[in-house]
Amino acid sequence: EQRALLAKTSRAQQQIESERDKMATVCKDLEDLIRDKSRTIDARDIRINQIEEELKQIKLEGKSMRNNQELAKAQKAFTDREEAWLAQSASMETNFEGIMKEYERLTMSAMEFETNRMKYEQRIEQLTRDLEKMDTELTEERINKLGYDAKEGPTTASLRKEFRQLVSDMKVKQQKIVDRELDEKKALEGKIKDMKHE
Known part of the structure; x- marks a missing residue:
């Protein structure tokens, strides 16, 4: 939402x-x-x-x-x-x-x-901060439950699989942060150019 x-x-x-x-x-x-x-x-x-x-x-x-x-x-x-x-x-x-x-x-x-x-x-900006906070909480929760299986308990295969998924999600999240910072930088540069023209 x-x-x-x-x-x-x-x-x-x-x-x-x-x-x-x-x-x-x-x-x-x-x-x-x-x-x-x-x-x-x-x-x-x-x-x-x-x-x-x-x-x-x-x-x-x-x-x-x-x-x-x-x-x-x-x-x-x-x-x-x-x-x-x-x-x-x-x-x-x-x-x-x-x-x-x-x-x-x-x-x-x-x-x-x-x-x-x-x-x-x-x-x-506020929604972005809230979303980042929820992503962080979700990541922490997944780390706490890493490899957990109510029936069989943690296994090496499940730990490896979930770890790879966790790393992949963190890369995606980091890339989104980088992209957003680049967009903010471009927006600031555009505002500076507009101010110079004015």
Whole structure:
């Protein structure tokens, strides 16, 4: 039952890590989109300044214009362009606010996933320790009953057979410990790389 619970917990941890990676990808995409929107807004501000300078120039030139109709047309063209830029700016600001809210929501979700992942890791460690303790108790019990047969009593053949089985089980157990330590080492190395990238 402990092994089944450990396996179930491990699968849940893997699923959480997979979802965390997806969330990290989405967050990165949102950050890239925010940078693009910021550059677009900067370009818009520059263009508005250029249009304002053009209007100032037109007004200065308008003083010497003989045809007031041309000045009115130029002013209308500027007004139309300014209104278009303002409408676009309002739309971009609305989109930007929505993006920021979504980014905050995803950040909170990522933090919750990380918290759950840590809880699952702690649970797995506890179950692993419990399992190792039970394996040790089982091994000690088998050693105490090594070669014991209620009908015939211990024999050399039965002792040899049970000893070989006991050694084999201990090798398997030791290999599992080594494999787990290697997995933990890889996981720690991965976390260190992630921290360096951040």
